[in-house]
Amino acid sequence: MTKTLQSLTHLSRLTVVPPIWLFTLACALFFTVTTDNFAEIGNLTNILQQTSTIGLIALGMTVVMINGNIDLSVGAVVALAASLAVGLQSDIGTLPAVAVGLGSGIALGFLNGMIVWKTGVDAFIVTLGAMIGVRGLVFVYTQEQSFFAMDFAYSDFGMSQTLGLPTLAWVFLGFTVVMHWVMTSTVHGRNAYAVGGNREAALNAGIRVGRHMVVNFMIVGFFAALAGITLSTQMGASTPNLGREYELWTITAVVLGGTKLTGGAGSILGTLGGVLAIGILRNGMNLMQVPAFYVLVILGAILIAVLFIDRQVNRAGSEEVEA
Amino acid sequence: MTSDTTGAPPRAMLPTWSDVGHLAQRQGILIAFILFIIAFSFTSERFASWDNASTVFRQVSIIGTMALGVTVVVIGGNLDLSVGSMLSFATVLVVDLHDKIGPAPAMAITLVATLAIGAVNGILVGFLRLNSLIVTLGMLSAIQGVTLIYSGGQNVDITDQEATWFAFFGRDFLLGVAVPTWIFLGLAVVFQIVLTRTAYGRRVFAVGGNPMAATFSGIRRSYVVFSTYLVSAFTTFCAALILGSRVMGSQNNVGQGYELMVLAGVILGGTSLLGGSGSMVKTVIGVLILGFIQNGLLLMGYQYYAQWLVTWVVIILAVWLDVASKRGRLFTTTT
Numbered sequence: 122m123t124k125t126l127q128s129l130t131h132l133s134r135l136t137v138v139p140p141i142w143l144f145t146l147a148c149a150l151f152f153t154v155t156t157d158n159f160a161e162i163g164n165l166t167n168i169l170q171q172t173s174t175i176g177l178i179a180l181g182m183t184v185v186m187i188n189g190n191i192d193l194s195v196g197a198v199v200a201l202a203a204s205l206a207v208g209l210q211s212d213i214g215t216l217p218a219v220a221v222g223l224g225s226g227i228a229l230g231f232l233n234g235m236i237v238w239k240t241g242v243d244a245f246i247v248t249l250g251a252m253i254g255v256r257g258l259v260f261v262y263t264q265e266q267s268f269f270a271m272d273f274a275y276s277d278f279g280m281s282q283t284l285g286l287p288t289l290a291w292v293f294l295g296f297t298v299v300m301h302w303v304m305t306s307t308v309h310g311r312n313a314y315a316v317g318g319n320r321e322a323a324l325n326a327g328i329r330v331g332r333h334m335v336v337n338f339m340i341v342g343f344f345a346a347l348a349g350i351t352l353s354t355q356m357g358a359s360t361p362n363l364g365r366e367y368e369l370w371t372i373t374a375v376v377l378g379g380t381k382l383t384g385g386a387g388s389i390l391g392t393l394g395g396v397l398a399i400g401i402l403r404n405g406m407n408l409m410q411v412p413a414f415y416v417l418v419i420l421g422a423i424l425i426a427v428l429f430i431d432r433q434v435n436r437a438g439s440e441e442v443e444a
Numbered sequence: 445m446t447s448d449t450t451g452a453p454p455r456a457m458l459p460t461w462s463d464v465g466h467l468a469q470r471q472g473i474l475i476a477f478i479l480f481i482i483a484f485s486f487t488s489e490r491f492a493s494w495d496n497a498s499t500v501f502r503q504v505s506i507i508g509t510m511a512l513g514v515t516v517v518v519i520g521g522n523l524d525l526s527v528g529s530m531l532s533f534a535t536v537l538v539v540d541l542h543d544k545i546g547p548a549p550a551m552a553i554t555l556v557a558t559l560a561i562g563a564v565n566g567i568l569v570g571f572l573r574l575n576s577l578i579v580t581l582g583m584l585s586a587i588q589g590v591t592l593i594y595s596g597g598q599n600v601d602i603t604d605q606e607a608t609w610f611a612f613f614g615r616d617f618l619l620g621v622a623v624p625t626w627i628f629l630g631l632a633v634v635f636q637i638v639l640t641r642t643a644y645g646r647r648v649f650a651v652g653g654n655p656m657a658a659t660f661s662g663i664r665r666s667y668v669v670f671s672t673y674l675v676s677a678f679t680t681f682c683a684a685l686i687l688g689s690r691v692m693g694s695q696n697n698v699g700q701g702y703e704l705m706v707l708a709g710v711i712l713g714g715t716s717l718l719g720g721s722g723s724m725v726k727t728v729i730g731v732l733i734l735g736f737i738q739n740g741l742l743l744m745g746y747q748y749y750a751q752w753l754v755t756w757v758v759i760i761l762a763v764w765l766d767v768a769s770k771r772g773r774l775f776t777t778t779t
Contacts, residue, residue, distance in 0.1 A: 193704070240764040241776040246711055247760060249704060254756025260749035324778065331778045365701070369525075369581055376578055414597070417589030424582035428574050 139379045139391035140434075144427070145398040152405030159408055169290035170355075172400035174199075176293045176393070177348040178371045179378075180300045181341030183392040186375055187304070188337050189317040189384025190244035194233065195345040195371060197255035198226045199364030202346035203353035204259055207268040207275075215272045223346045229255060230342020234335030252368065259361050267360040270353070279354030289351050296344070301389040313337065317384025373424050374399055379431070473714045473762060477729050484740035491743055498622065504735035505624035506531075506683045507702065508728065511709045512631050513679030515727045518710055519639070520672040521652035521719025522569055522576035526561070527680045527706055529587035531699030534558045534684030536591050539694045540600040547610040555681050561587060562677025563670070570669035584703065592696050601693030614690030624686045629728070631679065636724040648672060653720025708755065709734050712762050733758065 152159040178195050185192050206222035213221075233251055237244045270276050281288045304310035315323040316330050324330050348367075353359045378395030380387025399420065406416050485492040510527050517524045534554050541550035565583055569576045602608060616623045639645035650658040651668045659665050688694055713730025715722025737758065738751040768774050 236760060238778065239775050240760070241767050241771065241778075242760060242763045243717060245717060246763050249708060249711070250756045250759035252704065253708065253752045253759075257749045257752025257756070261747065261753070329779045331776070369584065372578075373581060373585075382575055382577060412593070414589050414592035417592070418586045419589075421582040421584070421586030421589065424585070425568060425574065425579055428578050428582075429568075429572060432572075432574060 139388055139394055140431075141378050141391055141394035141398060141427075145394045145401065148398060148401045148405065152401065152408065156405065156408040159405055164404065164408075166286050166290060168397070168400045168404045169293065170287040171404065172396050173287075173289045173293035174348045174352045175367065175370050175374055175399070176396040177296060177344045177351065178341070178367060179374045179392050179396050180296055180389060181337075181344030182371045182375050183378070183380055183387055183389055184300070184304065184313055184337050185244075185341045186372075186380045186382065187313050187317045187384060187387045188334055189320070190237065190334060190337070191248065191372070191382070192230075192233065192338065192341045192345075193245065193248040193368045194229065194251035194255055195341065195348075196364035196367035197252050197259065198229055198342060198345035199349035199352065199367055200259045200359070200361060201229070201255055201262070202226050202349035203359035203363050204263050204268060204361065206350045207270050207353050207359040208263065210275065211271050215275050219350055222350050223343060226342040226344075226346025226349070227339050228342070230339040230345075231335060233342070234338030237338070238331035238335055263359075263361045265361055267358055270357045275354055276357030279351065279357070289355070292347075292351060296347075297389060297393055304389050309333070309336070314385055317386075319385070370399070373420070377424065377427055473712070473726065473729055473733075473766075476762065476765075477733055480733065481736065484736065484743075488740065488743040491740055496739065496743075498625065500732070500735045500739045501625040501628070502622045503739070504731050505622070505628040506686050507706055507709060507734070508628045508731040509624075509631060509679050509683040509686065510676075510702065510706045511727050511731050512628075512635050512724060513676030514706050515710050515713075515715055515722055515724060516635065516639070516648060516675045517576075517672045518715050518717060519652045519719060519722045520648050520669055521655065522669060522672065523580060523707070523717070524565065524673065524676045525577065525580040525703045525707075526565060526583035526587055527676060528699040528701060528703035529584045529591065530558060530561055530677065530680045531684055531687065531702055532694070532697055533561065533587050533591045533594075533699075534681050535688045535694040535698055536595050536600055536696060538684055539602055539688045539692070540595065542602050542608070542610055542688075547608055551685065554684065555678075558677050558681040558684070559674055562673045562675075562680075565677070566670035566673035569673065570666045573666075588697070588700075595696055597696065599693065599695050605692045610689050611692070612689065613685040614687065624690070627682055627686060631682065632724045632728050635675075639724065644668075644671075649720055651719075705734070708759055712759055714762070714766055 149159075158164055178199070182192060182195065202222035202225055205225055206219045209218035209221055212218075229251065233244075233248055236242065236247045240247075279289060283291055304313065312323070312328050312333050315326065315328060316333055320330060345364075349359075349364060352363065374395040375387070375392050376382065376395070377398055378387065378391035378393070380391060402420065402423070403416060406419070407413075411419075481492070490496055510531065514524050514527060534557075537557060538550050538554040541553055544550075545553075561583070565580060568574050568579045568583075602610070605611065613623055613627070618626055639648065647658070647663050647668050650661070650663055651665050655665055658668075687698065691698075709731035710722075710727050711717065711730070712733055713722070713726035713728070715726055715730075734755060737754050738748075741751045741754060742748065
């Protein structure tokens with residue numbers, strides 16, 4: 122078992138494609154054979170639109186996790202940005218409201234990053250606090266009310282098509298390309314791997330680790346806010362409970378994509394594969410009329426199984442003492 | 445020489461400033477807690493009453509009981525994010541079985557089933573050495589699904605709420621103190637003794653502090669980690685008894701989000717997420733701070749949600765002070 126798995130990694134090392142894509146394609150193939158409607162263009166673009174919310178957040182989360190940090194506050198930021206963008210549009214106009222929503226995400230990312238940098242408190246704790254606090258902020262701002270978008274152009278945008286694809290799918294794919302470029306071809310991307318791989322070495326090499334981390338938290342804050350706004354354009358509304366447990370789904374997608382919790386390894390392409398894997402599984406099982414309850418069990422089991430396979434494949438010799 | 449020794453005793457009698465600083469470092473969270481209580485007492489007359497205090501204890505008993513078990517997991521160097529889903533599962537199961545087979549068998553079956561889930565966590569993290577955050581995240585989703593499959597998405601409740609002795613766990617009082625409070629504090633005392641006075645307790649600390657060293661000194665690390673997940677499953681079962689008995693019914697997602705509030709209480713108490721340190725006393729104080737923040741702010745007339753904002757600030761401040769005192773300076777020097 123382990124041997125075949127190891128030969129699988131050798132195979133995947135020859136190609137540039139992250140191993141999760143094997144799984145993603147296998148799922149796609151499986152559902153193409155077992156269901157009638159899966160491989161239709163309409164359904165495939167549907168999957169892209171459905172996954173764009175978690176996908177956008179996952180792009181930012183990948184960068185933060187490659188850095189060796191984590192952000193648990195993204196779900197709350199989704200709700201805050203959506204509430205601001207929808208709630209303020211009758212007062213200050215749609216575009217300024219969207220700008221305020223995005224700005225709130227970037228500002229909270231800045232705050233998280235500065236706290237992690239300056240106090241030295243672990244990002245898990247800082248963003249756990251922010252997750253609770255920002256959700257409180259949402260409830261205080263909305264007074265527990267849902268907001269409805271009065272500007273119909275806003276809700277039309279979420280349902281619109283551009284060049285044969287849902288506009289939101291373009292937004293997601295566009296930002297995926299941008300982030301892939303950032304992580305593979307820019308100094309910032311190279312630094313992200315360096316800081317996550319060996320923080321001390323990165324410091325000694327002259328990377329301004331603190332500032333770098335703050336920028337990354339602002340990136341994930343921006344993407345969480347953007348995801349909140351695109352989600353609210355789809356619904357034409359925002360609710361204070363929006364985005365609950367999104368942090369967990371996002372981390373699941375990113376980890377499936379091969380990004381290490383300890384930092385230093387991972388890729389945007391892998392994350393895209395992870396996001397699509399979840400999207401395809403949900404969609405395909407839905408088409409096969411698997412009850413939604415079983416989908417939760419299956420997704421949880423797959424996450425653990427992928428972790429297990431990954432460990433078997435990547436275990437470098439016998440570095441660990443067995444007891 | 446002689447003059448030195450004669451001068452020494454009076455100096456030792458009086459605490460010096462460095463002693464005060466040392467005490468603040470060691471017992472920072474306790475001091476913060478006491479200051480906090482005093483401040484709230486001035487702003488609200490009802491706050492410092494016995495009635496109010498016992499209400500807070502009852503309110504925090506569910507999160508507190510779960511936090512005790514999670515503290516053991518965290519001391520062992522791991523996380524357990526599945527306790528929220530597990531609480532939903534155990535509560536739904538015990539409430540549903542109550543009417544079908546009677547309270548005692550229902551409790552027995554629920555205990556076994558909950559421990560079985562804990563054992564799955566324990567095998568995956570302890571024996572297979574998988575990352576605990578991801579494993580328990582996956583289990584969070586899976587247990588949620590299992591709960592929904594079991595109940596078919598329906599809420600469950602107990603029909604004859606007056607007649608059953610099951611009400612004991614959530615609604616009764618013993619010697620003027622609520623039973624949930626007895627369960628919470630009783631388990632805290634037992635766990636504290638086990639952690640500090642037994643070989644098992646020392647092993648948990650050793651495994652969390654330095655797994656490699658623990659292994660080399662003959663501790664069977666996998667078994668110890670496995671056992672910590674059984675402990676957190678057990679405390680979650682106890683919390684489910686309190687919750688099910690208090691509400692006499694259950695929604696499928698009743699425990700949703702509990703895992704992170706529980707973790708907040710553990711962190712607030714000062715147990716390090718790195719493992720190898722922490723105590724039940726700290727966790728009890730951490731959970732009580734969460735409870736008193738909520739209670740105090742409500743008495744002062746703030747909205748329910750205001751407590752979350754204060755919790756945000758308090759969590760970061762508490763851990764920051766802890767980190768800063770170990771570092772010896774307030775801010776990091778990282779560029």
